[in-house]
Amino acid sequence: MREKVVIVEDDPAALRLVTFTLESAGYKVIPAVNGFDGLRKAQEEQPDLLVLDLMLPGIDGYEICHRLRSNSAGSGSQVPILMLTAKSQQSDRTMAGQVGVDLYLSKPVSPEEITAAVHSLLSQRQEEHA
Amino acid sequence: MSEKTVSVLLIEDNPGDARLIQETLTQVGGGRFDLECADRLATGVERLTREPIDVVLLDLSLPDSQGLDTVRRVLEGAPAVAVVVLTGTDDNVLAAEALHVGAQDYLVKGSCDGDILARTLRHAVERGRLVRELKQRNEELDACIYTVSHELRTPLHSIWGFVRLLLAGKVQDEETQQEFLGIIDCECAHLAALVGDFLDVSKIEACRMEMRKEPLSLDELATKTVAAFKAVADEKALTIDTDLPADLPPVEGDSERLGQVLANLVSNAIKFSGDGGTIMVRARVEGPELVVSVQDQGIGIATEALPHLFERFYQVDSSGTRWRGGTGLGLYISRQIVEAHGSRIWVDSNVGEGSTFSFALPMHPSGTEDIRNDKAA
Numbered sequence: 001m002r003e004k005v006v007i008v009e010d011d012p013a014a015l016r017l018v019t020f021t022l023e024s025a026g027y028k029v030i031p032a033v034n035g036f037d038g039l040r041k042a043q044e045e046q047p048d049l050l051v052l053d054l055m056l057p058g059i060d061g062y063e064i065c066h067r068l069r070s071n072s073a074g075s076g077s078q079v080p081i082l083m084l085t086a087k088s089q090q091s092d093r094t095m096a097g098q099v100g101v102d103l104y105l106s107k108p109v110s111p112e113e114i115t116a117a118v119h120s121l122l123s124q125r126q127e128e129h130a
Numbered sequence: 131m132s133e134k135t136v137s138v139l140l141i142e143d144n145p146g147d148a149r150l151i152q153e154t155l156t157q158v159g160g161g162r163f164d165l166e167c168a169d170r171l172a173t174g175v176e177r178l179t180r181e182p183i184d185v186v187l188l189d190l191s192l193p194d195s196q197g198l199d200t201v202r203r204v205l206e207g208a209p210a211v212a213v214v215v216l217t218g219t220d221d222n223v224l225a226a227e228a229l230h231v232g233a234q235d236y237l238v239k240g241s242c243d244g245d246i247l248a249r250t251l252r253h254a255v256e257r258g259r260l261v262r263e264l265k266q267r268n269e270e271l272d273a274c275i276y277t278v279s280h281e282l283r284t285p286l287h288s289i290w291g292f293v294r295l296l297l298a299g300k301v302q303d304e305e306t307q308q309e310f311l312g313i314i315d316c317e318c319a320h321l322a323a324l325v326g327d328f329l330d331v332s333k334i335e336a337c338r339m340e341m342r343k344e345p346l347s348l349d350e351l352a353t354k355t356v357a358a359f360k361a362v363a364d365e366k367a368l369t370i371d372t373d374l375p376a377d378l379p380p381v382e383g384d385s386e387r388l389g390q391v392l393a394n395l396v397s398n399a400i401k402f403s404g405d406g407g408t409i410m411v412r413a414r415v416e417g418p419e420l421v422v423s424v425q426d427q428g429i430g431i432a433t434e435a436l437p438h439l440f441e442r443f444y445q446v447d448s449s450g451t452r453w454r455g456g457t458g459l460g461l462y463i464s465r466q467i468v469e470a471h472g473s474r475i476w477v478d479s480n481v482g483e484g485s486t487f488s489f490a491l492p493m494h495p496s497g498t499e500d501i502r503n504d505k506a507a
Contacts, residue, residue, distance in 0.1 A: 013288035013313050021291070024300055086283035089276065107287035110294050 002028040003122060006047040008038030008064065009084075010056050014107075018051060018084070021111040022118060035059035042068055047079060049122055051114075052101075054085035054092065061085065062099050069100035080121040084109060136255055137164045137182075141174035141204070142189045142216075147239065151187065151216070151247075158244035163251070171195040175207035183211055184255045188233075190217040190224075198224075198231055205232045212258030214250055234258055277443055281324055281457065285317040327459040331442065334466045341470045342384040345494040348413050348422060349374045351385060355392045356411055359400060366405045370396065373412040381420050382494040383471050391464040391475075392422065395487045398460065399426035402485070416490070419473070423488035431479040439477060440465040464489075 005027045009015040012033075019029045030045050032038035035058035042050050042064065050068075054061040065081055080102045085092070088106040096104045103117055138155070142148045148167050155163045166183075168174035171192045178186070186208075190200050204213055213233045215225075218240075225236035234254035237247065292310045301307050333339040356370045363370050392411075399409045407427040414421055431439065431446060438444045443458040461475075468475040468489045479485035 011284055011288070013317055014284065014291075016313065017288055017291040017295075020295065020301075020306075086280045086287065088279070088283070107283045108290045109287065111291050111300070112294070114291075 002026060003048040004028045004030065004045060005049045005051060005118065006030045006032060006041045006045055007051045008032045008056060009053045010034055018114060021114055025115045035064055039064050039067060042079065049118060050079050050081045052081055052083050054083060054087050062095060065099040065101055080125050082117055082121060135162050135164050136251060137184045138187055138251060139174060139177060139183045140165060140167045140187045141171060141192065143169045143192050154244040154247060158248045171200055171203060175204060178208035178211060185212040185214060185251050187214050187216050190215060198227055201228055201231050201233050210262060212254040214254045278328055285321045289314050289317045324457050327457045327463060330463050331459055339470065341387060343382050345380040345382060346385040347380055348420060349378050351389055351392060352411050352413065355389060355396055359396050363400055366400065366403065368400060368403055369408045371408055371410050373410060378413055380494040381491040383491055387467045391467050391489065394460040394464050395424040399424050399428065402426060402428035404428065418493060419490040420493055421488055421490050423486050425484065425486040427484040430481040430483050431485055432481055436477065436479065
């Protein structure tokens, strides 16, 4: 079965880019365009991975991570999270680490890097579960 | 400006010196110096934390502190205060060091008369204020550069990504190729708009955006702007109507910059309107001013967003609309332009009922004359 990736991104061009890139790489993509939509889909769709923008309308990327990770009974609490954001300050990275982001990439990121990052996070997860 | 009362805190342990300085400042100051005294550094610093003081006149040899440490400790206690050293040691090296640790000036007891002392105190206050202002501007600039880089990264990310996909031959289907080229085109336009807005903001903030003061006809300006947006409005089946009285008096201002304001307001009205609505561009005389307004029947603006609309980089939450690509600078730039004309811009809006943005402009002196004549006739 194809691995499922929820993408939370409010910029339509960036959303189209990462959707196309990951679909071409064989993943099933579920897009979300704001924080609330993203949190709901991350909980309901039981994705194998979450690609998350930081600045989002509604609730931001940090808050989504925090809510997912702190809800131990929730379905998506251990899902690998890739943060893909235009923010580049060290303080943002540190904060991301604290709320449970597995990998933080600063835009611009090439499609090849995105695919490689998703692939690497998913294989790490498989090894842990093996 | 220099006639304002200056509050001075003298930190001096020698009662004779303190009295002399007090008398000198009373003589030359004519009541424009408000002097307080402290005979220990600790008492002086404690006083500084209670209420702001403009300038500290500081002896360097005090019972509880000696030398440059005295300057440092005053500035630790009150970083914003101007410090003028007044000491018995005539030493150029020490004077340079005192300035280096943050003092505004260094005077030697007995070698300066009252007038020089008074002037030095005033200049120290003014220099201190300028230094603080510069530091603050620098911090704002740092924050601004970070935001700018963040804003530029987003379109750059998409442009680069789609170009890589196309170059690598990952997009086989011709329709998708066209779609991606279209996105690249839009993102490039967005980048260009960002760069243009950033330049305008940098001009505004360096006070280099000069406004011409020329008589101009708003009727003409509005008609031109509306015509320029007709094609964009047609795409959403929007009608742009104008209500411009035939006898509008000329206003005074910069037609290019005011055209930019009007274009920004009309463009926003289009962006936030649903298909098929009407946008009204109005002008009317109100007292000594001419008020221009742009009214839409769009989505309106949430009450909590209203106070922030004209702030730099503020963007309303546009999820759920088809619109994107604002720079968060259009209304900020508009406000700066209108304010540079000595006037104001404001908004009335209700969610679901649309928004009306208005700005007022001073009438051209000859225009005001005409109206007075009309009324008298």
